Amino acid sequence: MYYLKTEHSFDSAHFLAGYEGKCRNIHGHEWRVVIEICRPDLDEEGQTRDMMFDFGQLKKDVKREVDAMDHALIIEKGSLMPATMAALQAENFRIIEIPYRPTAERLAYYFYERLTACGYHVHRSTVYETPNNCASFEE
Numbered sequence: 377m378y379y380l381k382t383e384h385s386f387d388s389a390h391f392l393a394g395y396e397g398k399c400r401n402i403h404g405h406e407w408r409v410v411i412e413i414c415r416p417d418l419d420e421e422g423q424t425r426d427m428m429f430d431f432g433q434l435k436k437d438v439k440r441e442v443d444a445m446d447h448a449l450i451i452e453k454g455s456l457m458p459a460t461m462a463a464l465q466a467e468n469f470r471i472i473e474i475p476y477r478p479t480a481e482r483l484a485y486y487f488y489e490r491l492t493a494c495g496y497h498v499h500r501s502t503v504y505e506t507p508n509n510c511a512s513f514e515e
């Protein structure tokens with residue numbers, strides 16, 4: 377099996393609703409997203425001969441998906457009071473609501489799904505919250 381790996385980062389804020397500890401407060405991370413794709417064989421001719429996939433295209437697709445989460449407040453749907461949401465929206469802050477807690481695990485799954493939907497056979501999706509802490513999803 378051949379594997380290709382690329383990564384891209386985004387800066388966004390989140391908080392963990394219901395968490396007992398400092399992470400219940402809004403705080404930010406430089407999230408590092410590492411995507412690994414795999415394929416058992418290589419292209420046999422043309423521009424991508426002896427490649428499983430062109431890095432250039434993979435990098436573009438990963439960057440697009442990751443940049444879509446950049447400089448936002450990522451919120452679990454329903455975890456803020458409606459008045460708080462309304463006030464944030466009135467300020468025109470960039471809010472991304474997701475249907476689950478914005479943990480590294482869930483974001484790893486989120487990017488796994490997004491890149492799979494782009495047609496990649498994703499081997500593993502890893503999201504680093506800090507340089508030392510990461511979570512991965514793979515089938």
Ligand SMILES: Nc1nc2c(c(=O)[nH]1)N=C([C@H](O)[C@H](O)COP(=O)(O)OP(=O)(O)OP(=O)(O)O)CN2
Pocket residue numbers: 392399403478479480481505506509511
């Ligand atoms: N399994 C998971 N555990 C935690 C997650 C997560 O996504 N998956 N997330 C958090 C918080 O978001 C928090 O930002 C990270 O907490 P912590 O490790 O305490 O981060 P710090 O870098 O600030 O740690 P210090 O050692 O205090 O510098 C928590 N857990």
Ligand SMILES: [Zn+2]
Pocket residue numbers: 390399403404405505
């Ligand atoms: Zn955090």
